[in-house]
Amino acid sequence: MSIMSARRAHLTALGLLALMPLPGLAQKPDLEMLRAVIQVSDNDPHKWNLALNNARNVQNDLGAEATELEIVVYGPGIGMLKADSPVAKRVADALGKGIKLVACENTMKAQRLTYGDMLPNIGYVSAGVVELMKKQREGWAYIRP
Amino acid sequence: MSIMSARRAHLTALGLLALMPLPGLAQKPDLEMLRAVIQVSDNDPHKWNLALNNARNVQNDLGAEATELEIVVYGPGIGMLKADSPVAKRVADALGKGIKLVACENTMKAQRLTYGDMLPNIGYVSAGVVELMKKQREGWAYIRP
Amino acid sequence: MSIMSARRAHLTALGLLALMPLPGLAQKPDLEMLRAVIQVSDNDPHKWNLALNNARNVQNDLGAEATELEIVVYGPGIGMLKADSPVAKRVADALGKGIKLVACENTMKAQRLTYGDMLPNIGYVSAGVVELMKKQREGWAYIRP
Numbered sequence: 539m540s541i542m543s544a545r546r547a548h549l550t551a552l553g554l555l556a557l558m559p560l561p562g563l564a565q566k567p568d569l570e571m572l573r574a575v576i577q578v579s580d581n582d583p584h585k586w587n588l589a590l591n592n593a594r595n596v597q598n599d600l601g602a603e604a605t606e607l608e609i610v611v612y613g614p615g616i617g618m619l620k621a622d623s624p625v626a627k628r629v630a631d632a633l634g635k636g637i638k639l640v641a642c643e644n645t646m647k648a649q650r651l652t653y654g655d656m657l658p659n660i661g662y663v664s665a666g667v668v669e670l671m672k673k674q675r676e677g678w679a680y681i682r683p
Numbered sequence: 684m685s686i687m688s689a690r691r692a693h694l695t696a697l698g699l700l701a702l703m704p705l706p707g708l709a710q711k712p713d714l715e716m717l718r719a720v721i722q723v724s725d726n727d728p729h730k731w732n733l734a735l736n737n738a739r740n741v742q743n744d745l746g747a748e749a750t751e752l753e754i755v756v757y758g759p760g761i762g763m764l765k766a767d768s769p770v771a772k773r774v775a776d777a778l779g780k781g782i783k784l785v786a787c788e789n790t791m792k793a794q795r796l797t798y799g800d801m802l803p804n805i806g807y808v809s810a811g812v813v814e815l816m817k818k819q820r821e822g823w824a825y826i827r828p
Numbered sequence: 829m830s831i832m833s834a835r836r837a838h839l840t841a842l843g844l845l846a847l848m849p850l851p852g853l854a855q856k857p858d859l860e861m862l863r864a865v866i867q868v869s870d871n872d873p874h875k876w877n878l879a880l881n882n883a884r885n886v887q888n889d890l891g892a893e894a895t896e897l898e899i900v901v902y903g904p905g906i907g908m909l910k911a912d913s914p915v916a917k918r919v920a921d922a923l924g925k926g927i928k929l930v931a932c933e934n935t936m937k938a939q940r941l942t943y944g945d946m947l948p949n950i951g952y953v954s955a956g957v958v959e960l961m962k963k964q965r966e967g968w969a970y971i972r973p
Contacts, residue, residue, distance in 0.1 A: 572813070572816045572817065572820065573816075574812075574816050577971075577972075579878070579973060588724070588758060588759070591758070592758075592812045595789055595810050595812055595813070596810065596812055596813055596816070598789075598810075599789070599809055599810040599813045600813060613878060613881070613882075613973075614878070644885055644888075644889070664889055665885050665886065665888075665889040667864075667882045667885055667886055667971060668862070668885070668886055668889045668890060670969065670971060671862050671863075671864050671886070671969040671971070672862065674969035674970065675862065675967070675969060677820070679815060679816040679819035679820060679825070680819065680825055680969070680970055681722075681812060681815060681816070682722075682827050682972050683724060683758075717958070717961045717962065717965065718961075719957075719961050733869070733903060733904070736903070737903075737957045740934055740955050740957055740958070741955065741957055741958055741961070743934075743955075744934070744954055744955040744958045745958060822965070824960065824961040824964035824965060824970070825964065825970055826867075826957060826960060826961070827867075827972050828869060828903075
């Protein structure tokens with residue numbers, strides 16, 4: 539049984555308590571939404587393209603509105619989000635389609651990269667690996683292309 | 684605390700509601716069953732053998748009846764399940780032992796592969812990466828050899 | 829909604845049942861603890877260093893007391909924990925900081941390694957891949973550097 543169907547079972551069972559506000563339950567309880575964090579940590583443009591392919595295929599299969607995707611870029615993979623990235627054009631396309639791309643600030647610090655060195659419109663997290671852990675705890679799937 | 688033990692805790696706490704049917708609860712509530720999706724997305728027969736080793740080792744350690752395993756093959760890994768696969772014999776053995784192997788139809792389309800080009804008795808999913816997300820949401824572990 | 833916040837929601841909703849002991853709930857219910865299993869299965873010292881970097885970065889970002897980390901070493905990665913490992917010094921440092929490192933006994937058997945061939949103070953599991961599955965079922969995140 540999935541977490542989500544377990545949740546539903548509990549909500550059913552708790553029918554008489556239904557008027558209580560449930561902390562953490564969004565107003566539109568998108569129970570069917572599928573979410574994934576996609577890890578990019580290799581210094582390998584082939585992998586960067588695979589990560590972008592995976593994200594695109596999820597949107598094509600499920601519809602962009604039924605899914606939430608975040609590509610977490612860290613360690614040796616950081617070049618994917620640098621201003622001179624060979625996949626800059628595809629990153630911009632992905633951002634335009636609602637896919638989040640985030641760079642690890644720990645990695646940037648270690649490589650003396652500033653925000654100005656990075657592609658526009660991306661997001662930032664303090665530690666890529668911690669972001670992957672947090673998202674998994676929130677029920678997101680993990681994909682490592 | 685695991686999802687499963689959380690579930691058990693709730694069932695205990697909800698003891699007086701126990702007569703209500705719980706949607707999604709199987710008749711044999713195999714709470715101890717361990718399930719994993721195993722990702723194969725590299726064009727690398729060495730990785731294909733590792734994936735099959737991992738599945739075999741899980742069955743050896745837990746017993747085939749106490750586990751459910753699905754190897755999801757997509758992207759550059761698709762050759763693992765083509766009729767001329769170098770691991771064809773091992774794939775047949777794994778299928779015979781109850782391990783599921785599924786090929787990604789998106790990948791097949793992109794590579795102009797038909798069902799006739801593939802090994803017998805495998806399964807199919809429309810998008811390998813979506814299958815990995817769905818299974819994780821249902822509580823399956825994710826393994827990337 | 830995360831598993832943890834779902835739990836909290838249920839605990840809130842079940843307020844009137846709060847005096848019942850909840851099986852599986854630890855005495856200090858460290859709901860905010862972040863846990864991860866980190867897989868090492870490549871015969872590649874570069875990956876071994878990445879795994880150790882990931883663990884260190886998690887501790888740096890969250891504080892060692894707010895996280896639990898276990899590096900699971902198996903298959904072609906087993907050399908990371910052999911007595912002659914090129915990362916022996918870093919493994920000792922990580923152990924000293926409360927990071928667990930465990931070797932797969934299946935792999936050791938296949939490679940005719942005894943406990944005496946391994947680094948001191950590490951842990952052992954019968955099957956690395958099963959350990960990764962068990963930990964994920966208990967809510968640990970999965971990281972494959």
